Amino acid sequence: MPESFFVLSKDYLELAVDEITAIAKMYDRFSKIKVISNLVIVQSKTSWTEITKRATFVKISGQILRKMSGLFLDEEHVGILKNEKTFVCRVVNLSSNQFNIPELESSMGDMISKFSHVKVNFENPDITVYLIFTNGENFFGFSKRVKNQIRPKKVKKHPHELDWKLTRVMINLIGLKKGETVCDPFCGTGTTLLEAESMGIRAIGLDFDEKMCEMAKENLKENGYRSEVLNSEFPGLLKISEKFDGIVTDLPYGVSSKTTEKPQEILKKFFSIIPKRKKVAIMYKKELDINSKLTGLKKYHIYRHKSLTRTILIK
Numbered sequence: 001m002p003e004s005f006f007v008l009s010k011d012y013l014e015l016a017v018d019e020i021t022a023i024a025k026m027y028d029r030f031s032k033i034k035v036i037s038n039l040v041i042v043q044s045k046t047s048w049t050e051i052t053k054r055a056t057f058v059k060i061s062g063q064i065l066r067k068m069s070g071l072f073l074d075e076e077h078v079g080i081l082k083n084e085k086t087f088v089c090r091v092v093n094l095s096s097n098q099f100n101i102p103e104l105e106s107s108m109g110d111m112i113s114k115f116s117h118v119k120v121n122f123e124n125p126d127i128t129v130y131l132i133f134t135n136g137e138n139f140f141g142f143s144k145r146v147k148n149q150i151r152p153k154k155v156k157k158h159p160h161e162l163d164w165k166l167t168r169v170m171i172n173l174i175g176l177k178k179g180e181t182v183c184d185p186f187c188g189t190g191t192t193l194l195e196a197e198s199m200g201i202r203a204i205g206l207d208f209d210e211k212m213c214e215m216a217k218e219n220l221k222e223n224g225y226r227s228e229v230l231n232s233e234f235p236g237l238l239k240i241s242e243k244f245d246g247i248v249t250d251l252p253y254g255v256s257s258k259t260t261e262k263p264q265e266i267l268k269k270f271f272s273i274i275p276k277r278k279k280v281a282i283m284y285k286k287e288l289d290i291n292s293k294l295t296g297l298k299k300y301h302i303y304r305h306k307s308l309t310r311t312i313l314i315k
């Protein structure tokens with residue numbers, strides 16, 4: 001079974017690790033995950049490129065060739081360079097040992113070059129060879145060029161909009177697959193719809209404010225996306241529940257967006273109508289939290305500033 005590695009940014013580490021796990025298990029429920037600080041090792045039928053294309057917080061990723069006991073390299077290691085013209089060697093030091101990284105990269109590069117007769121290219125190598133050091137195991141891996149994620153354009157913005165990273169991670173945490181449909185019943189400028197469509201997931205947005213619906217539609221149009229936007233209050237989702245597989249949404253906070261009633265009331269009513277068999281990721285202001293009857297929940301708390309901590313709830 002192929003093993004891949006993902007070095008994650010430490011900004012939202014718990015979310016980032018759970019996102020990789022969710023994406024790996026989306027297509028192979030027997031995937032095995034090992035976490036070493038911000039390094040995640042995945043054993044899965046899901047390829048590292050598939051996981052990388054969807055994940056939000058990956059800094060470096062690739063395939064693992066083998067674990068290393070020292071700095072010893074043999075010809076078997078460099079077999080992956082056989083059909084390549086150029087490579088570069090990168091050291092990722094997640095251990096507490098101090099290394100002179102440029103020196104190590106350069107001497108490993110020389111050694112690999114001698115074995116393989118492949119040239120070093122720092123700017124645009126065909127293949128990047130990684131040596132990853134942790135306090136326990138060390139890994140030898142590689143990556144080839146992966147097409148960058150398609151970032152949707154956003155022409156209409158609003159102060160209450162949610163940043164794309166938190167939106168994307170919520171979609172991934174509930175394991176929505178390509179071709180499935182997500183509903184955002186408080187869609188605002190359409191961030192959820194944009195992120196979903198950029199990953200091949202269909203989307204339906206609802207918002208009671210006609211102006212927000214227009215903004216969401218313009219954002220979709222700019223990208224040639226086809227998600228639906230309905231001018232409706234959130235209970236409208238009940239009428240279309242057979243059309244979607246999951247809900248991803250960011251509820252009103254009562255600061256810069258218009259609301260039909262107090263955010264706490266909206267939250268309470270919303271919780272009471274969530275369809276049972278749907279995957280759900282909801283974000284709301286932590287202090288509005290209510291005791292809900294929902295079961296099987298995981299919560300994350302995200303501190304923004306002293307008057308705003310957000311809760312992400314996953315069902």
Ligand SMILES: C[S@@+](CC[C@H](N)C(=O)[O-])C[C@H]1O[C@@H](n2cnc3c(N)ncnc32)[C@H](O)[C@@H]1O
Pocket residue numbers: 158160161162163185186187188189190191192206207208209212232233234235249250251252253257258259260261266
């Ligand atoms: C926090 S904003 C959502 C922001 C959105 N995620 C974005 O990135 O633009 C909440 C949205 O809920 C909408 N809203 C407020 N009350 C609503 C209701 N009763 N039914 C549907 N939408 C409502 C507001 O118009 C606002 O656009």
